[in-house]
């Protein structure tokens with residue numbers, strides 16, 4: 044089996060007396076979508092924050108592409124190839140769709156904002172940004188102000204911005220949130236194709252999307268991984284059905 048591109052070992056985080064991550068060891072391998080599911084407050088966002096470098100763990104470590112990244116900050120992890128999409132939009136609303144995609148390209152290079160006008164004239168970066176917009180179906184809206192996009196279009200733009208980083212690993216926090224049935228289907232199709240170029244660690248509440256997309260699922264309850272397996276294994280697991288899917292075992 045190939046080496047994981049992302050791995051946590053014994054990750055533990057406490058807020059006072061509350062343990063929100065308890066000895067979490069999960070990994071992400073090339074070509075896969077690994078979904079993290081669990082009830083509200085189970086610790087999914089806290090886990091992502093630790094993986095991406097926004098929150099230091101109290102114990103355990105995080106390896107990115109085989110390198111110990113536990114003490115690296117968010118930007119250093121991004122430079123290693125970790126791209127994150129957020130539960131709440133991190134887009135620049137006053138900028139156009141294309142400018143947001145270009146800012147993503149800039150972020151990848153650590154270039155300061157004041158050079159945006161130069162970047163707009165940089166043919167290579169511009170075509171890279173346009174190519175990512177085309178992949179999510181937003182190229183026709185390149186000149187539109189981001190504030191004017193629908194919620195679903197903004198979520199697609201977030202994925203496009205993550206793509207401009209040419210990441211080796213995607214970490215996605217509820218990309219389906221607020222999308223209608225049609226929007227979820229479209230996003231599901233896009234994510235399904237993305238896994239080929241970079242595997243996805245996917246936190247998601249939309250179980251239809253999770254069951255359609257995931258190669259593996261880990262179930263988090265009260266900060267602990269209580270089950271991990273394929274869609275079929277998780278669906279059949281009595282502990283999961285009782286603790287999370289709300290069914291009698």
Ligand SMILES: Nc1ncnc2c1ncn2[C@@H]1O[C@H](COP(=O)(O)OP(=O)(O)OP(=O)(O)O)[C@@H](O)[C@H]1O
Pocket residue numbers: 058063081082083084085086087088089090
């Ligand atoms: N900065 C903080 N200080 C104290 N407690 C926190 C902090 N951040 C999160 N928590 C608590 O940690 C627990 C896990 O929260 P977290 O947001 O990671 O859960 P989640 O699984 O992502 O939930 P949801 O599905 O609702 O987004 C919750 O009980 C939350 O109240």
